[in-house]
Amino acid sequence: MPKRAETTYSRGVNMKSPSSTLLQLGWKPFFSNQLSAEEDGRYRPVRVMSVHRGMVTVQGEGLEESLSSSLPVSKGAEDRPTVGDWLLVDRESRNLVRILDRTSLFKRPAPGDDRRLQLIAANVDTLFVVTSCNRDFNVARIERYLVVAREVGVRPVLVLTKADLTTDPRSFLETARALQPGLQVELINGREPESVARLAAYCGVGDTVALVGSSGVGKSTLVNTMRGSDSIATQAVREDDGKGLHTTTVREMHRLGFGPEGGGWLVDTPGMRELQMSEVTAGVAEVFEDIVAITLQCRFTNCTHADEPGCAIKGAVAQGTLEPARLDRWRKLAFEDGLNTSVAESRRARPKKVAKKK
Structure with missing residues (x-):
């Protein structure tokens, strides 16, 4: 849980000319254009860093803390904050006012109840589809992720991990590139910073990338290398079937540090073994x-x-x-x-x- 920052409020800040803090968080004209002149003065925009039971951890200009995720008005199933959302917060009460329209939204039917939606991540620019150069490499599964990315309108990048554990990584690379014309594919060793640095082009200041893939493909290892830390637990892959165990249990955003000006944000999601194809x-x-x-x-x-x-x-x-x-x-x-x-x-x-x- 991030430490509570000292909160300083300044009225009348023009979000048409956002601060460097908001730009680093991913603020874009798409969001500022949604604010009326009255809202610009009364409310403060913040971005959702993580979601917990009934609470959201947010960051904004002079504000970094956990707030209640309840909204005064709920208009539908998608009117709930999720990771990556931009929210308006009342400057005085710090209550959430509304969710700004999203550039993208990943969602799926909630397990056990198809009438409910599970919101996964919002306002993502690029989706890293992670698969490893071993038995996990499955063309049908990769295409499922590509379908979801294209439906949402997010650029997919196929990331092939564990390149150091195969004698013929080029064959995986060629098969991946043949899936779709123009598909961007990166072959990396998730444990080597020099190799992972190839992904820096997708992680500039204010950029948001999400990361999906089945368990055991090295997602947590990749995130740790991109963050320059080992704070996310990793587990070995089972030798009998090449599959791993789920190690990520909370959807949250991680700050990346690529480049001299710092990097963007990465949304890490729990491993999804199956994606139900619906309305895509x-x-x-x-x-x-x-x-x-x-x-x-x-x-x-x-x-x-x-x-x-x-x-x-x-x-x-x-x-x-x-x-x-x-x-x-x-x-x-x-x-x-x-x-x-x-x-x-x-x-x-x-x-x-x-x-x-x-």
Whole structure:
């Protein structure tokens, strides 16, 4: 828990010309444009560094402490503070006033209750999709992360770790780059600062990156190296299946120190073994844009790419220009997205049960 900083309030600060502190925290014109002249004088913008039960740890100009996460008005499932959010705080009472609109939001159905949303991180600029050069390297899983990143509108960067533990790291690099045209891929050794420094280009002042990947791929080791500390616990990978144990239990932002001017922020999330594909149609279309382009050449607009004549997909497979394995992954993700989206819409439409008074 960060130490409480001495709080000094100055009225009438123009957020159109933010202080260096706010700029370092990631303040952008997108956020300042949301403030009215009255709000600019009455309220103070702060950013959520971590979320705990009923509390948020925030930082802003002259303010660094934990506050109640309750808001005066809740308009929906997404109207709850999450890591990376920008909030307005009353200068006198320090109560939270509202959440500023987000540039991006990672979310998923809450475990055990698909009608509830679990907010993961907000206002992220870049998503580090971390996977290791061993048995964890799984093309289908990587594509799931890419779909989510594209749907949210965040730039994905594939980070290949444990390059020092394989005799042929180039093969992993080539396979990763072939997943999508223009996909940025970095091959690193998470324990070596010189190697991890390749990620500095994505972590400039005010930049926010999030980090996702299955357990055991070296996320905590990578975060420790990027921070220049060993404060995050790490655990060894099991030898029988190459998988690791969850070591991150709290979503929080870590300050990075790349470059002479200091770095941006990294949101570390608990390892997610599975990502449920729901309402990510645009993301699927972008990750598999090559297949979508081929479908537009089919004779019939409602072609199922099974037995119809003039099917361009079947023709591409026959000609060897489309890999059957990639086609199968596209079919699976598109079907899963459609099914889960339909279920989610049905459950949201279902009336909530009202507890009977005894």
